[in-house]
């Protein structure tokens with residue numbers, strides 16, 4: 001049996017004596033999208049923060065390629081982190097406002113030892129082209145791009161980490177409706193070409209059902225429908 005990319009088992013997240021996530025289990029296979037919906041305050045962000053190891057799980061397991069991230073020593077966790085990349089709602093918020101797009105896409109390549117001398121700049125241009133951006137836009141600062149272009153640049157930066165799983169936290173809801181389909185189609189194309197797994201938080205029921213292989217509905221920290 002193949003090991004799922006992500007296997008979340010009986011996840012519990014608490015804040016003080018409040019239980020925010022109460023025994024949530026699901027899997028995401030490579031190349032598959034799992035949608036997460038639910039009203040505000042139902043535990044969607046707390047769940048993905050625990051998957052990203054930004055929040056400590058009080059109980060349960062977060063198995064990524066079979067290894068429990070909650071139990072990994074920090075040094076090993078650091079090696080796994082680049083494989084799980086978040087894409088957030090605010091396209092400008094995920095980039096540094098004062099650094100050129102090119103440098104921000106290059107940074108993960110340098111950090112993770114994939115900046116081959118002489119090939120780095122062409123790799124950045126390739127990543128920008130992969131997300132549908134003219135590589136010349138690499139010279140710009142985030143505020144010189146549209147929201148849609150900026151979200152694409154954020155996705156290029158995530159791809160520079162050679163991820164296997166993207167955590168898409170409302171990735172199109174802050175965008176002008178006319179730009180949303182372009183980003184959704186880009187994500188679908190990238191999923192196919194890179195066999196990426198997606199955990200896709202989305203309030204829009206029509207969209208989440210359109211793009212997801214499975215949908216989890218959360219309510220008060222529990223899955224009410226799978």
Ligand SMILES: Nc1ncnc2c1ncn2[C@@H]1O[C@H](COP(=O)(O)OP(=O)(O)OP(=O)(O)O)[C@@H](O)[C@H]1O
Pocket residue numbers: 015020038039040041042043044045046047
């Ligand atoms: N740091 C915190 N301190 C106290 N309560 C928190 C904290 N983080 C989250 N909560 C509470 O936990 C519950 C779940 O919040 P969470 O952000 O996970 O929900 P959500 O489904 O992502 O909501 P939204 O759609 O509004 O982002 C909410 O009642 C929230 O108020």
